[in-house]
Amino acid sequence: MRSSDTSIKLMADDKPMHSRLxxxxxxxxxxxxxxxxxxxxxxxxxxxxxxxxxxxxxxxxKDPYLGVEIPLDRMVLMPGSTIILDDNPASxxxxxxxxxxxx
Amino acid sequence: xxxPPPNEPPGGGWTLALARRLAKWHREKxxxxxxxxxxxxxxxEAEKSVSFxxxxxxxxxxxxxxxxxxxxxxxxxEPDEVRRADVKFIRDNLASxxxxxALHVAELAQSGALDVILALVGSxxxxxPPTQTIDxxxxxxxxxxxxxxxxxxxxxxxxxxxxxxxxxxxxxFIVLGRWTAREKAAKVFRGxxxxxxxxxxxxxxxxxxxxxxxxxxxx
Numbered sequence: 001m002r003s004s005d006t007s008i009k010l011m012a013d014d015k016p017m018h019s020r021l022x023x024x025x026x027x028x029x030x031x032x033x034x035x036x037x038x039x040x041x042x043x044x045x046x047x048x049x050x051x052x053x054x055x056x057x058x059x060x061x062k063d064p065y066l067g068v069e070i071p072l073d074r075m076v077l078m079p080g081s082t083i084i085l086d087d088n089p090a091s092x093x094x095x096x097x098x099x100x101x102x103x
Numbered sequence: 104x105x106x107p108p109p110n111e112p113p114g115g116g117w118t119l120a121l122a123r124r125l126a127k128w129h130r131e132k133x134x135x136x137x138x139x140x141x142x143x144x145x146x147x148e149a150e151k152s153v154s155f156x157x158x159x160x161x162x163x164x165x166x167x168x169x170x171x172x173x174x175x176x177x178x179x180x181e182p183d184e185v186r187r188a189d190v191k192f193i194r195d196n197l198a199s200x201x202x203x204x205a206l207h208v209a210e211l212a213q214s215g216a217l218d219v220i221l222a223l224v225g226s227x228x229x230x231x232p233p234t235q236t237i238d239x240x241x242x243x244x245x246x247x248x249x250x251x252x253x254x255x256x257x258x259x260x261x262x263x264x265x266x267x268x269x270x271x272x273x274x275x276f277i278v279l280g281r282w283t284a285r286e287k288a289a290k291v292f293r294g295x296x297x298x299x300x301x302x303x304x305x306x307x308x309x310x311x312x313x314x315x316x317x318x319x320x321x322x
Contacts, residue, residue, distance in 0.1 A: 026135045026143065027125060036117040040136075043126035065169065066196035076143075079132035087138035089176035090193040090209075092146035094169030097155070 037072055048072055053084055065094040149175035154212065157221050161237040170205045173197065174212025207244045210279060215309065216316045220275055229320045235274050246271040251280035251288040261294040268299060278317040285315040292317025
């Protein structure tokens with residue numbers, strides 16, 4: 001794996017991230033506590049039982065490409081808030097291939 | 104101050120305010136929220152690769168392009184011992200998608216066979232008849248390819264490959280076996296090679312420690 005990471009824009013930490021006006025293109029949730037991820041899912045109309053991602057009706061959300069349920073610590077949210085993927089290269093690559101306009 | 108280390112929220116920590124701001128940006132389609140950066144990077148590199156750009160010249164179906172891009176991520180991960188479990192996870196789940204067709208299409212990209220086919224088509228050395236297209240090859244993969252398993256009976260697999268190649272008269276026909284099915288796949292495509300030659304096909308072999316691929320072109 002290359003150490004340089006030009007495709008992922010990190011923000012400067014000169015002020016709190018949530019006070020910034022411009023978002024990064026990509027933000028990693030790795031290391032975020034479960035409570036934070038659950039709050040984020042609630043903001044987007046989803047839920048969680050504490051271990052996996054649920055939809056508004058309480059059903060487990062499945063990765064559209066591999067058909068697997070999505071653990072809370074493996075969720076990837078692509079633009080268009082209804083699309084949640086399992087965190088693996090194949091699902092992300094499939095999404096990017098199908099939605100080139102969002103790159 | 105410099106760039107913060109990855110996976111640490113700059114400034115204010117993992118607060119509800121941050122969650123709301125991320126959600127807002129996400130709803131506005133300005134932000135992708137990922138987990139592991141290396142997973143995202145493998146995916147973006149697949150999409151930006153020379154192979155994928157070649158695929159996009161011939162293939163229009165987004166779902167098929169997704170499977171091909173998946174194949175390229177498998178190609179990138181396969182040599183990495185640390186990624187073995189990830190490769191197995193993806194392959195196992197892909198195998199139950201579209202009756203295994205998704206995995207077979209991905210394997211054409213993973214193996215490099217599709218790159219060879221498209222390069223020869225692009226060079227004009229192989230002609231695609233009007234009734235067959237690359238999209239057709241990938242959407243009806245089982246008419247254009249056989250995927251050999253270790254458990255396959257050699258005689259039956261060879262007969263099946265011969266019948267399929269004869270039945271649909273494809274401009275290209277592929278025999279592919281990976282890892283433990285590698286030697287058997289080579290026996291299958293070499294077994295049907297004389298009959299295929301009589302029908303006007305030329306065999307191109309791709310053999311390495313991971314796979315054996317025989318590609319028959321009608322020239």
